[in-house]
């Protein structure tokens with residue numbers, strides 16, 4: 001390990017970086033998956049219009065598609081680009097590794113996206129002049145391409161969570177068809193259909209000039225794509241069963257937030273599925289516009305919670321076993337423990353502290369902590385260490401991965417650790433213009449001892465079965 005890539009660091013103010021990606025990501029996934037499910041629903045409707053002469057389906061098709069095209073093309077494409085742009089700035093190395101491993105697959109995904117745009121736009125522009133067969137064909141190409149781009153990107157994203165096999169970059173296909181590939185693809189496909197169906201239900205209610213019978217006939221047709229939703233609990237179990245044990249532990253009590261988010265995702269999607277099957281399809285309940293949008297909101301919440309869980313259970317990694325969330329590898333951690341982590345960092349500090357040692361602390365924070373913490377905003381460290389005595393700080397930060405097992409191990413020397421502690425103490429005192437370092441040899445010895453005791457192994461590896469253990473050291 002010699003040439004560590006120091007990337008420039010961006011500061012998003014009070015929001016921590018993970019939150020910025022998460023926010024855009026959840027929204028983008030929602031819109032993009034809706035575009036896929038919507039596509040399949042359009043195929044179904046076009047088929048009915050074509051083969052059964054269903055005039056209502058045709059009418060709906062032509063009204064509904066405007067909304068779909070608008071949302072999926074414009075918002076989906078913009079947020080998609082926005083997300084990768086943000087990800088590259090927050091975690092350039094993660095994206096770099098993904099591109100290294102999967103560049104051809106990624107290129108393939110782009111071709112599918114291109115096909116989706118062309119087919120979708122052609123339909124949008126020329127649907128009025130085409131025969132039913134051609135319309136169906138175009139929609140089929142659109143849907144296959146949209147779902148295909150999900151297929152490809154799903155392999156890359158699920159690889160982050162379960163790279164599969166021995167740690168290390170290796171076979172592309174082994175990585176692509178990793179253990180969570182299939183459950184995640186099925187899960188996302190069902191979510192897509194559900195979002196498409198629910199949005200369609202809302203549009204059906206908003207349509208003007210049709211009778212009540214026509215409305216409920218259309219609503220039932222659109223509800224068909226919601227049926228797979230009822231299998232969600234099973235898919236959830238399948239998904240959870242392929243997770244590594246320590247990731248699974250997060251959602252079974254290991255982390256209150258993760259457990260709650262997981263519970264909400266499962267409960268909300270099961271309720272949705274039950275309502276659709278018993279209420280809409282069986283009891284033929286009338287789904288008002290308000291109900292349909294409410295359900296869509298519920299689905300948005302559930303899918304957001306699902307994404308949060310997917311991102312969350314990966315901690316402390318962005319690519320499991322390969323890259324920690326702060327873009328360090330295990331080799332980096334070990335190397336930096338010996339040689340220090342920030343002396344090669346070429347980027348200037350934004351508001352440099354008054355002494356060189358404090359600036360070292362500032363840099364350590366920027367390199368190792370700032371991806372998940374701010375200083376005094378979201379998940380602010382000032383606040384988290386507010387009541388800690390200096391020795392408590394030394395010990396807890398030296399054994400970061402045991403303090404909270406979703407943090408990576410501390411990756412620096414005893415001196416760097418001290419610099420970080422001093423930096424946080426300096427901030428606690430209100431950032432005075434002058435600062436005399438009172439660190440003693442004993443302090444450094446303690447740091448050293450606690451670092452050795454903590455080892456460089458992540459908590460999940462040193463104690464896989466009980467990740468909570470050691471949390472209160």
Ligand code: HEC
Nearest residue numbers: 315316325326368369372381384385397403404406407408
């Ligand atoms: C992978 C993301 C991540 C990284 C990297 C990370 N942390 Fe944390 N840290 C967290 C989370 C999440 C919590 C839990 C916050 C809570 O309990 O409210 C936490 C908790 C803490 C706490 C409170 C612990 C307690 O027991 O109350 C401190 C102090 C802390 N982190 C400091 C740091 C420092 C210093 C660094 C860098 C050397 C760092 N963290 C790196 C995610 C991270």
